[in-house]
Amino acid sequence: MTGRVLVTRLGHMVLVVLAVMTIAFFVLRLATGDPARLVNPPGTPENIIAQTRAQIGTDRSLPVQYLTYLGDAVRGDLGTSFRGAQSVGRTVMAALPNTLSLAGLAILFSAAIALVLGALAAWRPGGLFDRLVLGYAALAQATAPFWLAVMLILVFSLRLRMFPAIDMSSWRSFVLPVTTLVVALSPVLTRTARQSFLETLNEPYIKAARARGLPNWRVFAVHGVKSASMPIITLIGLQLGFLLAGAVVVEAIFNWPGIGKLILDSLASRDFPMIQGGILVAAVVFVVMNFVVDLLYTLLDPRVRAGQT
Amino acid sequence: MRAIPSRSSRSRSRIVVVGLALSLALAACASDDPGADEEPDPATDEQAGDTTDGEPAAGDGQAVRFLMAENFWADWRPYSSTALSQKRLERQIYDYLVDFPSGDLSQPEPSLATSWEQVDDTTWEFTLREDVVFHDGQPLTAEDVKASVELASGTAGESAYALTWAPAEVEVVDDQTVRITTEEPFAPLLVELWWTPIVSAAWLDGDESRLQSEPNGTGPFRLVSDDVNVKTMERNPDYWGEPAQIETLVWEFIQDPQTRLNALLSGEAHAIDRVPPEHLETIENEDGVELLGVTGIESVNLYVRTGRLPIWDESADFRRAVNLSFDRQPLVDNLVMGSAEAAGSFLPTNTMFYQEQQPPFTADPEAAAEALAAAGVDDGGPPFEIWVAEGFLPRAVPVVEAIVAQMQEIGLNPTVVTSDVAGLIDDAFGEDGTGAMYHLSWASAGDPHQAAAVYSSAFAWYFGDEELDALVDQGRTTLDPSEREQVYAQLQEHMWEQAWHVPLYNSDFTMAHVSELEGIIVQPHSFRTDFHRARLGN
Numbered sequence: 001m002t003g004r005v006l007v008t009r010l011g012h013m014v015l016v017v018l019a020v021m022t023i024a025f026f027v028l029r030l031a032t033g034d035p036a037r038l039v040n041p042p043g044t045p046e047n048i049i050a051q052t053r054a055q056i057g058t059d060r061s062l063p064v065q066y067l068t069y070l071g072d073a074v075r076g077d078l079g080t081s082f083r084g085a086q087s088v089g090r091t092v093m094a095a096l097p098n099t100l101s102l103a104g105l106a107i108l109f110s111a112a113i114a115l116v117l118g119a120l121a122a123w124r125p126g127g128l129f130d131r132l133v134l135g136y137a138a139l140a141q142a143t144a145p146f147w148l149a150v151m152l153i154l155v156f157s158l159r160l161r162m163f164p165a166i167d168m169s170s171w172r173s174f175v176l177p178v179t180t181l182v183v184a185l186s187p188v189l190t191r192t193a194r195q196s197f198l199e200t201l202n203e204p205y206i207k208a209a210r211a212r213g214l215p216n217w218r219v220f221a222v223h224g225v226k227s228a229s230m231p232i233i234t235l236i237g238l239q240l241g242f243l244l245a246g247a248v249v250v251e252a253i254f255n256w257p258g259i260g261k262l263i264l265d266s267l268a269s270r271d272f273p274m275i276q277g278g279i280l281v282a283a284v285v286f287v288v289m290n291f292v293v294d295l296l297y298t299l300l301d302p303r304v305r306a307g308q309t
Numbered sequence: 310m311r312a313i314p315s316r317s318s319r320s321r322s323r324i325v326v327v328g329l330a331l332s333l334a335l336a337a338c339a340s341d342d343p344g345a346d347e348e349p350d351p352a353t354d355e356q357a358g359d360t361t362d363g364e365p366a367a368g369d370g371q372a373v374r375f376l377m378a379e380n381f382w383a384d385w386r387p388y389s390s391t392a393l394s395q396k397r398l399e400r401q402i403y404d405y406l407v408d409f410p411s412g413d414l415s416q417p418e419p420s421l422a423t424s425w426e427q428v429d430d431t432t433w434e435f436t437l438r439e440d441v442v443f444h445d446g447q448p449l450t451a452e453d454v455k456a457s458v459e460l461a462s463g464t465a466g467e468s469a470y471a472l473t474w475a476p477a478e479v480e481v482v483d484d485q486t487v488r489i490t491t492e493e494p495f496a497p498l499l500v501e502l503w504w505t506p507i508v509s510a511a512w513l514d515g516d517e518s519r520l521q522s523e524p525n526g527t528g529p530f531r532l533v534s535d536d537v538n539v540k541t542m543e544r545n546p547d548y549w550g551e552p553a554q555i556e557t558l559v560w561e562f563i564q565d566p567q568t569r570l571n572a573l574l575s576g577e578a579h580a581i582d583r584v585p586p587e588h589l590e591t592i593e594n595e596d597g598v599e600l601l602g603v604t605g606i607e608s609v610n611l612y613v614r615t616g617r618l619p620i621w622d623e624s625a626d627f628r629r630a631v632n633l634s635f636d637r638q639p640l641v642d643n644l645v646m647g648s649a650e651a652a653g654s655f656l657p658t659n660t661m662f663y664q665e666q667q668p669p670f671t672a673d674p675e676a677a678a679e680a681l682a683a684a685g686v687d688d689g690g691p692p693f694e695i696w697v698a699e700g701f702l703p704r705a706v707p708v709v710e711a712i713v714a715q716m717q718e719i720g721l722n723p724t725v726v727t728s729d730v731a732g733l734i735d736d737a738f739g740e741d742g743t744g745a746m747y748h749l750s751w752a753s754a755g756d757p758h759q760a761a762a763v764y765s766s767a768f769a770w771y772f773g774d775e776e777l778d779a780l781v782d783q784g785r786t787t788l789d790p791s792e793r794e795q796v797y798a799q800l801q802e803h804m805w806e807q808a809w810h811v812p813l814y815n816s817d818f819t820m821a822h823v824s825e826l827e828g829i830i831v832q833p834h835s836f837r838t839d840f841h842r843a844r845l846g847n
Contacts, residue, residue, distance in 0.1 A: 031732070033729070033731030033732050033734070033735045034731075034735045034738075034739060035731075036735045037731075037735055037738055038730070038731055038734060039737075045468070048467065048469050048472075049738075051467050052389075055389075081537055083380065083381055083383070083384070083537060086535065086536060086537050091536070091537055150494070150567065153571050153575075156574055157571065157575045158571065158574050161575070164575065164577055165568075165571040165572055165574070165577055166563075166568055166571060166572045166573035166575070166577055167572075167577060188649070222761060251567070252564070253565065253567075253568055253569075255563055255568055255572070263535070264562060264564070265380065265537070265538055265562065266537075267729075267731075268380050268564060268700075268729065268730065268731065269380045269731065270731050271537075274537065
């Protein structure tokens with residue numbers, strides 16, 4: 001990647017983040033709900049409401065608020081929560097690893113399950129196991145994550161006392177929320193893996209490998225897994241947004257201290273700085289991760305590099 | 310034809326594998342619990358709800374986790390808001406001049422004031438307790454009381470508490486004696502003092518940001534960690550009274566009632582707030598957990614805004630027709646599942662001088678039709694919106710939907726608008742609101758002034774009813790209890806006749822806690838939740 005391309009890409013990233021910040025800022029202001037009224041009870045005189053507005057800065061014009069927000073963000077200051085004196089930056093950054101770990105583990109286990117089930121299903125297409133796997137995929141896809149989460153808590157937390165019902169306190173805490181996300185994510189990955197295995201097994205080089213006497217398990221384990229991984233990885237990239245959205249619901253049910261729950265709780269009180277901070281950091285992480293992947297792509301694949309230069 | 314995986318996609322696969330490995334590392338970093346493999350335990354830290362190694366002995370190192378249903382809206386600037394969640398938190402950190410530990414408003418008991426006397430109709434003298442220190446080590450003096458009361462009552466600056474206070478001036482007689490003088494006789498003075506935390510004068514004069522973030526009280530707990538949704542307190546070892554048994558007290562906001570219930574039943578929380586009616590049976594049938602509640606402390610009404618539905622403002626007959634269009638008791642029995650009492654007055658049932666009004670409002674289609682005809686309405690009148698918020702008051706949306714269906718049966722033209730709390734509050738009190746009625750609640754500390762003042766000219770629910778306004782004033786300034794009772798009897802009767810709003814029911818307030826948590830107090834007149842004398846038993 002040349003310097004010019006790099007600068008262009010960085011410029012695009014800044015534009016994307018700026019667009020996200022702008023949309024989040026104005027959509028929040030367009031939504032009903034005056035934060036100053038929420039700090040005070042119904043019936044509070046207007047002079048008290050006005051005083052609160054002045055304290056939290058919502059009495060200024062929208063352009064002034066917007067420019068102040070942008071200026072502060074450029075300096076790394078995401079502001080202070082409307083609900084107290086907490087630093088938005090510190091609060092959001094504390095929540096970020098919790099969301100990333102949840103999503104990351106869900107991806108890891110979903111991919112592993114998809115590869116194993118996909119391979120076993122493709123071993124004998126139309127056989128009993130294949131039908132069972134397709135049945136699982138259909139059932140899991142039809143299961144609402146919030147319902148599954150509550151059921152898992154009822155069985156494994158309240159009855160069997162195996163895992164915590166809420167919070168992120170130890171490795172046990174990950175089991176139920178990750179399971180919920182895995183059940184949501186794995187069906188589409190499993191079907192894709194199965195299809196990919198089936199296609200791979202019809203490739204001439206697979207037939208040649210078998211003709212050379214290579215054992216079936218080795219054909220699957222070496223060639224099949226390698227080929228099936230590619231579309232799964234592509235699909236994971238496409239599902240990342242879905243996964244983060246699902247994590248919001250899961251975080252709320254399991255009281256998971258991640259960015260999704262932070263934004264959800266902040267919405268109830270129209271805590272604009274906290275919502276904006278959460279969205280901004282999530283957008284930056286997303287954009288940066290994509291950029292890093294593309295950058296490494298460029299470094300590792302000469303054809304991409306050639307295409308860009 | 311399938312594309313052969315390129316080198317770039319192989320590279321991407323390596324990158325993703327590295328990313329997944331990183332997520333495992335993040336998971337390990339995110340969990341910093343020393344007792345990571347222990348069984349779930351309710352003792353938690355302020356952010357992640359970390360578990361501890363086993364239950365501490367009673368009174369020594371005890372940690373209690375309480376899950377709140379209400380957002381922590383406000384910051385720690387004293388008297389800057391009347392947000393209920395903030396008042397309940399402040400109860401643990403601050404002290405008050407007087408206390409009503411039994412909940413009986415005729416039985417005040419000493420707290421920071423050891424004695425008091427009413428000098429004349431507008432003046433009270435209080436003697437302060439000695440050897441009381443704030444959490445920062447400064448001793449409590451009369452100057453602190455002066456600064457606190459004058460600020461709270463609105464005499465020394467803007468105060469949200471001025472809504473129910475009367476302007477007051479405080480004379481410092483000596484270090485341990487103050488004399489509070491109100492502009493006019495003020496009957497609920499002791500009750501107001503029960504809700505007015507005493508703050509350090511030096512703190513009030515100091516740095517604004519410190520005032521916002523660091524509460525400095527004299528109470529049994531002091532704040533040690535202040536996160537957006539989690540407030541962690543620890544026992545004040547220098548407390549002037551009996552020290553708290555609990556070492557660490559965590560108040561945490563969890564919006565979803567099902568999540569709060571799960572946490573209680575799995576042993577990850579010791580107490581939970583606002584148990585919805587549909588969860589009561591589950592808790593009753595479960596060993597090791599108990600319900601704790603008070604009945605009828607919160608008026609849930611359809612509050613009407615002046616000017617939004619002109620015929621409402623102009624016609625008592627129209628208001629009567631609306632009030633006779635539906636039944637309250639079935640709402641209470643079937644939708645609120647018995648966790649309320651049908652409204653018999655505009656004051657909550659547990660309010661001092663409460664009197665049930667006759668006849669009660671019940672569904673009477675014929676009388677409603679007659680009232681509509683008397684109001685000159687032959688087509689049900691103009692359309693109007695009834696706003697209701699999801700996720701706060703129990704079963705709010707089905708309640709309003711049932712009311713609207715019954716209203717429509719007699720020809721009225723209401724529609725339901727469902728919102729979240731923020732949207733509803735904004736529509737109700739913003740200049741551009743479109744709603745006419747709002748499903749909301751109002752609680753008081755038991756004194757009728759706090760309950761009735763919301764309908765006076767000081768509030769947005771006022772309809773220009775001068776007689777009502779005069780009665781509210783009279784109730785506030787009448788000191789003789791029997792005369793005051795008569796004033797409030799007249800006020801309740803007048804309000805029932807005029808029916809400026811639509812009374813529905815007085816809802817219960819129910820918490821739940823693990824049985825081993827003893828001594829937690831919920832006041833019968835209020836949402837006061839006191840952990841001072843709570844302890845974890847065996």
